[in-house]
Amino acid sequence: MRNIGVDSVPLAAIVAAFIGAVTAFQTRYQLFGGVQLSVVGLISRQSIILELGPLLTGLVLTGRVGARITAEIGTMRVTEQIDALETLAYDPIGYLVVPRLLAAIIMVPMLTILANAIGVGTAFLTAILATDVSASAFSEGLRLAFSPFQIIYSIIKATIFGAAIAFFCSYEGYNTTAGAEGVGRSTAQAVVITSVAILVLDALTALLLAPYLQA
Amino acid sequence: MKKRDDVLVGIVMALAIIVAIVGSLWLARGGLSKGYALYAKFPWSSGLKQGQPVLLAGVNVGYVDQVELRQDGTVLTTFRVGKSYKVPQGTVATVIPNGIFGDMAIALTPKRPTPLSIPENDTIPVGPSSPGIAELTSKGDSIATSVNAITTALQKELVASGGVADLRKTLASSNALMLNMNKLVSEFSAVAAEQNRQLTLTQASLRRATSGVDSAKIDSTLKNVRATSENFAILSADFQKTSAKLDSVIAKANNGPGSVGLALNDPGAYNDVRALIQHMDSIMVDLKKNPRRYINLRIF
Numbered sequence: 001m002r003n004i005g006v007d008s009v010p011l012a013a014i015v016a017a018f019i020g021a022v023t024a025f026q027t028r029y030q031l032f033g034g035v036q037l038s039v040v041g042l043i044s045r046q047s048i049i050l051e052l053g054p055l056l057t058g059l060v061l062t063g064r065v066g067a068r069i070t071a072e073i074g075t076m077r078v079t080e081q082i083d084a085l086e087t088l089a090y091d092p093i094g095y096l097v098v099p100r101l102l103a104a105i106i107m108v109p110m111l112t113i114l115a116n117a118i119g120v121g122t123a124f125l126t127a128i129l130a131t132d133v134s135a136s137a138f139s140e141g142l143r144l145a146f147s148p149f150q151i152i153y154s155i156i157k158a159t160i161f162g163a164a165i166a167f168f169c170s171y172e173g174y175n176t177t178a179g180a181e182g183v184g185r186s187t188a189q190a191v192v193i194t195s196v197a198i199l200v201l202d203a204l205t206a207l208l209l210a211p212y213l214q215a
Numbered sequence: 216m217k218k219r220d221d222v223l224v225g226i227v228m229a230l231a232i233i234v235a236i237v238g239s240l241w242l243a244r245g246g247l248s249k250g251y252a253l254y255a256k257f258p259w260s261s262g263l264k265q266g267q268p269v270l271l272a273g274v275n276v277g278y279v280d281q282v283e284l285r286q287d288g289t290v291l292t293t294f295r296v297g298k299s300y301k302v303p304q305g306t307v308a309t310v311i312p313n314g315i316f317g318d319m320a321i322a323l324t325p326k327r328p329t330p331l332s333i334p335e336n337d338t339i340p341v342g343p344s345s346p347g348i349a350e351l352t353s354k355g356d357s358i359a360t361s362v363n364a365i366t367t368a369l370q371k372e373l374v375a376s377g378g379v380a381d382l383r384k385t386l387a388s389s390n391a392l393m394l395n396m397n398k399l400v401s402e403f404s405a406v407a408a409e410q411n412r413q414l415t416l417t418q419a420s421l422r423r424a425t426s427g428v429d430s431a432k433i434d435s436t437l438k439n440v441r442a443t444s445e446n447f448a449i450l451s452a453d454f455q456k457t458s459a460k461l462d463s464v465i466a467k468a469n470n471g472p473g474s475v476g477l478a479l480n481d482p483g484a485y486n487d488v489r490a491l492i493q494h495m496d497s498i499m500v501d502l503k504k505n506p507r508r509y510i511n512l513r514i515f
Contacts, residue, residue, distance in 0.1 A: 002223060002224055005224055006220070106228075110231035111227075113234055114231050142242060143242050143243075143278075144318060146243055146266050147265060147266045151235055151238070
């Protein structure tokens with residue numbers, strides 16, 4: 001959990017901060033005349049909490065955490081450490097995969113919450129400092145038509161992404177073959193597969209849960 | 216080292232949970248305080264949902280907490296107002312569009328400033344709702360449909376059935392007509408100028424004739440006319456007298472007891488004359504039939 005969660009906070013925060021700033025900035029200058037400026041707050045909140053926060057956190061952690069999981073387990077495989085565990089009657093899945101899976105399921109949502117908060121915060125600062133949107137207008141947009149389910153929706157997505165990262169990366173590492181080269185290949189393959197899987201799961205989650213956002 | 220990791224993980228998790236809870240509360244309520252509840256019954260299809268803002272005279276003071284659909288055609292809306300805000304008595308609640316994306320808000324509109332405020336858990340009367348974006352769009356759509364129908368009809372009448380060509384022909388005919396009228400007007404002007412010239416000449420001749428008239432002759436003529444008129448007046452008076460006398464004679468003849476009056480008015484005399492004439496007719500008839508009865512001519 002330290003490795004997956006705490007050590008990933010700076011990276012997730014930096015990504016979220018820049019995403020929030022760019023979202024607010026782009027939204028402001030995409031508005032046509034006559035639209036009230038509180039829309040910037042509304043679109044920033046919806047974009048970051050519902051989509052960009054969990055998705056980008058998941059993709060970033062795929063590169064940072066998933067690759068590490070695959071490399072660790074893959075190395076254990078090619079150096080026959082997993083075989084040794086099996087020889088000692090340890091269940092390698094329970095010993096190596098399950099803790100990482102639980103850590104990812106718990107910590108990725110936490111990181112996503114922090115990323116959402118940082119993203120919305122930087123969007124707020126960017127909007128009031130770099131554009132003509134006032135703090136009250138942005139706050140009004142932030143609170144417009146908000147329902148707590150939006151936070152839950154974001155957490156559900158992050159939980160699914162965390163599980164996907166741990167599962168696919170552990171699987172690739174666990175099935176690594178052919179020495180050091182195989183570890184590198186498995187790591188790259190794990191990152192690609194997990195990234196695609198996150199995007200597919202993101203679309204499926206949106207299809208299943210987005211109707212409840214309108215309630 | 217292990218303990219330090221646990222602490223760091225705990226800090227990150229606690230921070231994330233606090234951020235999630237506080238952020239949700241701030242976004243949903245505008246703060247940690249829940250505020251006090253007020254109620255309003257809006258008609259169906261008012262478009263309200265949980266979390267929408269409540270505006271008091273344009274200021275965001277709360278949020279919609281609960282929306283309960285009722286079978287009597289109303290939606291019982293519970294909304295919460297921040298404890299630092301008091302809703303003045305006489306305030307009316309309406310549903311207004313909020314933004315251009317079809318979102319709605321509750322607008323609390325006070326009638327006048329008053330220190331008296333509506334107590335907690337009270338129901339605020341509902342005012343007329345403003346038309347929403349959907350309604351305005353619908354009206355715009357119907358207007359566009361009407362305009363389209365008019366355009367189609369004009370297309371059919373003016374283009375498809377040759378109305379524009381007819382119109383062009385009419386305009387060409389009008390132009391020709393205007394040219395003819397211009398010509399006619401110029402001819403009339405010439406005639407009027409000639410008439411004016413003739414009139415001027417006639418006036419000059421009249422003026423000359425007037426200056427040549429002998430005033431002494433006119434005076435004597437007028438005197439003669441006046442004498443003739445006086446004679447005519449005398450003659451008229453005599454005639455009136457004669458007429459009056461004649462009237463009295465006729466009246467006597469009609470009404471008087473004299474023989475003329477009796478002859479004119481007595482039906483007995485009339486009958487006698489008629490019988491006499493009939494008798495004479497019969498004598499004449501008999502005379503024609505039997506002349507020898509009456510005429511006995513003997514020469515020897």
